[in-house]
Amino acid sequence: MKFIYALIAATTLISACAPGAAIDSDMERGLVGAALGYGAAKAVNGNGDRGAIIGGLAGVFCDDAGVCSRPRY
Numbered sequence: 001m002k003f004i005y006a007l008i009a010a011t012t013l014i015s016a017c018a019p020g021a022a023i024d025s026d027m028e029r030g031l032v033g034a035a036l037g038y039g040a041a042k043a044v045n046g047n048g049d050r051g052a053i054i055g056g057l058a059g060v061f062c063d064d065a066g067v068c069s070r071p072r073y
Contacts, residue, residue: 007043026060033059 023029037055038048 026063029059029062030056031059033057
């Protein structure tokens with residue numbers, strides 16, 4: 001059951017990253033990445049702190065790497 005809650009939370013947070021959604025700034029992407037990283041690490045019985053750090057950094061730098069960049073109008 002614990003895995004289902006983590007999966008639901010991850011799905012909700014990932015859907016917020018869709019084009020046209022409310023996640024626009026580096027700080028918002030970092031917070032979402034940290035939450036997803038923490039949840040994913042806990043779902044596989046890993047270290048939640050490390051997952052949050054890695055997820056947060058990935059969220060902050062994803063647009064700089066061209067992974068989640070979208071056109072600015």
